[in-house]
Amino acid sequence: MRGRPGMGEHGQVSPRRRLRVLLGLAVLAYGAGVALLLVIAAQGAVPGTGAALLLAFVGMPPAILLGLLVAWRRPGSPVGPALVALTAAPALTSGLEQWGATYGTPHPLPAAHLGAFLAGGVWVFNLAGFVLLCLVFPTGFPPGRFWRAVPLAFLGAAALVIVIIGLDPMNLALDVAAGVVFLAALGSSVAALVVRYRRGDDLTRVQLRWLMLGAGSVPVLLLAGWLAEFAGAPVDVAYVGFLGAMVFVVPATVAIAILRHDLLDVDRLLNESVSWLITSLVSAAVFALVVLGVAQLSTTANERIGITAAAFVTALALLPVHRRVHRLVGRVLDRERTVMIATMQEFVRKVRDGQAQPEEVQDALRLSLGDPALLVLLRRPGADGYVDLSGSVVDAPPGELIPLVARDSEVGALVLGKSTARRRRRAREVAVEARLPIEVSRLRVELRRALGEAQSSRSRLVEAVADERRRLERDLHDGAQQRILAVGMRLRSVQRTLPAGGATHAELDAAVNALEATVAELRRLAHGIRPSRLDEGLDAAIHDLVRDCPIPVDLRVERAEVSEVAATTAYFVVAECLANALKHAGANRVGVTVARAGAGLSVLVADDGRGGAREGFGLTALRDRVTALGGRLDIVSPLGAGTTVRAEV
């Protein structure tokens, strides 16, 4: 307020100035009411003034202070003045009523007959501040001329009620007419709340819910007051609850909504209190109906049977009724939450029916919570830290984590893009619904990781085997063969010193021939383990293969620098397929093509044989070798139309 200029222009009264005037009037009304009560209490002529004064002095100041606090903290908001008015109206009303009450006493106040005229209907002004608050909360009047007319209509209706009651309290028709007009004005102010709630954004709705929580108690307690008065309770006592709600509860909830919304679990509080209220009413109705019904059915049945039966039926009905009411109230009052849960349940159903992937749970959560920056993090079983839905490790999770817990262990966490207490609570609720897809995603991430690990260990194994074969081949060539040859040469040297034709000479000759055969055998062995020609490149090795092939081979080999294990595998694919073409297919011609494909090789062997190849031991072993390296092997072999084997290594 201070230091901030009014917002009016062209000489109009600025909204802030108007608010200050309103605030001043409200405080003045409170002061006037209290002053009247003080004067009357000093005379001590009217009973009940003490109680009214107690309320005004002890009960009201907190509410007045709250209103002033709101007006100070939110100077641009009409809520502060409306709050003060909310409490000031009962204070002034009470003062006027007591003023009127002095009319019949020995010491009437000046113009007490006017006060007596007013006192009959002035109670309606109790609600003036309440109506104003409903209209302007939390951001001023709703747009449109209609809403600005509502306070005037209320004043008019109130004046009408006062005049009618003052002139002729017993005229029922007029009373009812005035009551209807008054109720219409009151209903309009409530309608303002509803309209605003429907159009409002997230924050407005939260704040409105606070007001509804407090305001809801006012009519209920008013009703309770009427019942109590009807039952014969003194007026002072009967309306204490109603006044208390208006003076304490409403201001308190409004202040909280304005200053520190989201402080408490207001949604659920509201939902629970309303649904319990309705449940209680329904239970009471059931109870009454059963008592009445029993009485009607049997005139001999005494009262106790009726009450017992009613208690029994009511107890049975209580919980199911409450469940239904709770759901219904939730749908009406907390539509947003209902829609949110329904969206998630729909997604879970789709996942179950195979129409959606569980990994889409992040998108589903974003959609249902209206938070496009939301992240789902998963915790891998037996590992620290988090991974995202694709399995990549998330080093430093951004923002605040909402842990997702299943069976006492954390399965993951949510990170919200927009984090408020309300959103966190909502997220927890939806996460409970999304437990299945989250858990499935987590297991699938783990499965993919384990599969990847198996794949890589398998290809490491194949590489190790290739290295081992290479080493074995070298050892055979460089070790065993050379030694045998050296021994053979020594034998030859000895042999040459002996005369030809002797028995020893011939014996040595046979021994050396046996050694020669052994070396040839070792070479074949080494070749089977790993063809040495691979040292010169895959093309040289495949040329060797094709040269030994008795049928024509159309060979196209592209030179490519590939790993040892890829070259060896490609070599064995060609070797196995050529052997099959010869042995099983009875082919007349074979085409062999080896080409670069990305970082690896593509091998194609096609024959014109009889086809119908079945995957026996040879092809299966081949497929294992190829897939272990992350490659693939396709065999097309229709009967009578040749066999084509294509491998990507």
Added chain:
Amino acid sequence: MRVVVAEDSVLFREGLTRLLSEEGHEIIAAVGDAEALIAAVRAGRPDLIIVDVRMPPQMTDDGARVARQLRAEHPTLPILLLSQHIVTQHAVELVSTGAFGYLLKDRVLRVDDFLDAVRRVGAGGSALDPAIVGALVSPARDDDPLKPLTSREREVLALVAEGWSNAAISTRLVVAERTVETHMRAIFQKLDLFDSDDTHRRVLAVLAYLTR
């Protein structure tokens, strides 16, 4: 002949040295790796070097690569490569320059043939292992320049490629030497080789055979 032996397996090297010494050759150096071979050749001016293809330092085809390098430095230096298994890289290039042999190590056990090959290479001729000739020859193609040759002529040419003389070939095929000469003339004619120098013509014919 003054011979340098380069072979990393000590046992094999000693056996070879002994065999050659007994035959009357002078082993001026017996070394175990490529570097030492180069040094020995530069120092000793040998009449023949016998080189293992797979040698330190890299244990791949170091011997063959050093042989090429030495051939460039000493164009007439006879070279006999030995190998545990067939490696054809570098071989064709060396064949074309003559005074070159390439044998599988097993052949040393056929001592007479081996020593004959040593003599041939030392004298500027050639000696190719049949297995290596087989590995060098490409599979049959439609545009084969050897297509006009009869199968007998091919047989003769293969033996020429192995380095045999006409006399040796006639012994092997059990025919008269004149028959071999007739085959050779036919081969030269069909391959359009009209060079006067007979040795050179034989090399060209072999190259045509190996590199078709």
